[in-house]
Amino acid sequence: MKILVINAGSTTLKYQLIDTDNEQVLAKGLCERIFLDGQIKLDHPKTGEKILIREDMPDHGVALKIVIRELLDPEHGALSSLDEIDAVGHRVVHGGETFSSSVLVNDRVLTEIEAVSDLAPLHNPANLLGIRACMDLMPGVPNVAVFDTAFHQTMPEKAYMYGIPYRFYEKYKIRKYGFHGTSHSFVSQEAARFLDKPVEETKIIVCHLGGGASVTAVKGGKSVDTSMGLTPLEGLIMGTRSGSLDPAVLQFIGDKEKLSFDEVLNILNKESGLYGLSGLSSDMRDIDAGVEEGNPRAKLAFDAFCYQIIKTIGAYAAAMNGVDLIAFTAGIGEWDSNVRKEIIGSLTYLGLTLDDEANEKCGFAHLITTPDSKVKCAVIPTNEELAIARETLKYAFQNGN
Numbered sequence: 001m002k003i004l005v006i007n008a009g010s011t012t013l014k015y016q017l018i019d020t021d022n023e024q025v026l027a028k029g030l031c032e033r034i035f036l037d038g039q040i041k042l043d044h045p046k047t048g049e050k051i052l053i054r055e056d057m058p059d060h061g062v063a064l065k066i067v068i069r070e071l072l073d074p075e076h077g078a079l080s081s082l083d084e085i086d087a088v089g090h091r092v093v094h095g096g097e098t099f100s101s102s103v104l105v106n107d108r109v110l111t112e113i114e115a116v117s118d119l120a121p122l123h124n125p126a127n128l129l130g131i132r133a134c135m136d137l138m139p140g141v142p143n144v145a146v147f148d149t150a151f152h153q154t155m156p157e158k159a160y161m162y163g164i165p166y167r168f169y170e171k172y173k174i175r176k177y178g179f180h181g182t183s184h185s186f187v188s189q190e191a192a193r194f195l196d197k198p199v200e201e202t203k204i205i206v207c208h209l210g211g212g213a214s215v216t217a218v219k220g221g222k223s224v225d226t227s228m229g230l231t232p233l234e235g236l237i238m239g240t241r242s243g244s245l246d247p248a249v250l251q252f253i254g255d256k257e258k259l260s261f262d263e264v265l266n267i268l269n270k271e272s273g274l275y276g277l278s279g280l281s282s283d284m285r286d287i288d289a290g291v292e293e294g295n296p297r298a299k300l301a302f303d304a305f306c307y308q309i310i311k312t313i314g315a316y317a318a319a320m321n322g323v324d325l326i327a328f329t330a331g332i333g334e335w336d337s338n339v340r341k342e343i344i345g346s347l348t349y350l351g352l353t354l355d356d357e358a359n360e361k362c363g364f365a366h367l368i369t370t371p372d373s374k375v376k377c378a379v380i381p382t383n384e385e386l387a388i389a390r391e392t393l394k395y396a397f398q399n400g401n
Helices: 060-071 107-114 123-137 150-154 166-172 182-193 248-257 261-270 275-277 282-290 296-319 330-335 338-347 384-395
Strands: 001-007 015-018 022-033 039-043 051-056 087-093 143-147 203-209 213-219 222-227 325-330 375-377
Touching: 001 060, 001 123, 001 384, 015 060, 015 384, 022 060, 039 060, 060 123, 087 123, 087 384, 107 123, 123 143, 143 384, 150 182, 150 222, 182 203, 182 213, 182 222, 182 282, 182 325, 182 375, 182 384, 203 330, 222 296, 248 261, 248 296, 275 282, 275 296, 282 296, 282 338, 296 338, 325 330, 330 338, 338 375
Parallel strands: 001 087, 087 143, 203 325, 325 375
Antiparallel strands: 001 015, 015 022, 022 039, 039 051, 203 213, 213 222
8 A cells, every 4th residue: 555654844744655565665755944935855766866846835735735746747756646545644743642542534633633732833733734735635535643642641640740730730731741752662663673572571762862852761562751741842952952951940041031931942942952052053963073173062062962861761771670672763863873882881880881883883773782781772763654654554444444
């Protein structure tokens, strides 16, 4: 079957067309600068040539129409007819407590996704636009919503509750939700193969390290704790996000700088993290270069980023009463050997030893600890689009569809 995977961000729309019979990617691309002077980047399905098309995209509906047009293009398209698309899978950032698994979309589901949109105001409305546009363009084709938060709905209360008056949970569902769930689920399943065990018998810590970063404790194939919270701002230091801090910092900065609460939150989301600490960049590649050049603030950003991950891994090993494997994934986790070396070098108490030669290799699934290590570490590339396609195949044809 051919499944179209749609990942609609606040100003972007990524897509892949996947043949689930062999899990081959038939086409992929990225729409950028939606609402502005848009552009779409795509790969020619036969030659692999990079194609760039500049075209205004006033909203996600127009962006999706351009995607469909390019998929049907006689020169570089991968489809001869929309009838070849069997189902569409959509990444939806926040499902609140309503959704603990992927779900076949209907009017009730759309209403419930909209109802929790205040928990992800930049992303859920864009996700909904993508779903509705597909329903309009391809009537009768099943659409499946795959939630970033669903994988973490197995966390126990003691892990997801905040120490605030319980009435705020009852009234507004304020609690830890976690994100990157599709990635954490996919990588933990792949990690079990390195242990040669059923995932139900494993204790795995997944480090999804990119511009956004989170760590998840996966016990028996289920999320039992994760570093992101009500929003993706909590947890680790990230590219431009501050991560966890004393809540009083918000009031302190606001009072001193005469800023509104929203303005302070904007600083914590967009001007902090690696970028804020280094004054250089939010990209770890630039931070690495700065460290090499002897830039002290680049070194500070690098050290602080790694330190938060080291602490979180230690906490999750304690929470699970042990760990079998630590997996590194996403842009930094898969490609930055310096970060992995720094982190693993502080975890020797767990009984692991870094294989320096293996660690220098990046971008494919492999172990980076020595054979005698009691705890294994591995690089495992994430594949959220494939995970969404698998979920879509699983849920798309329920209820007679």
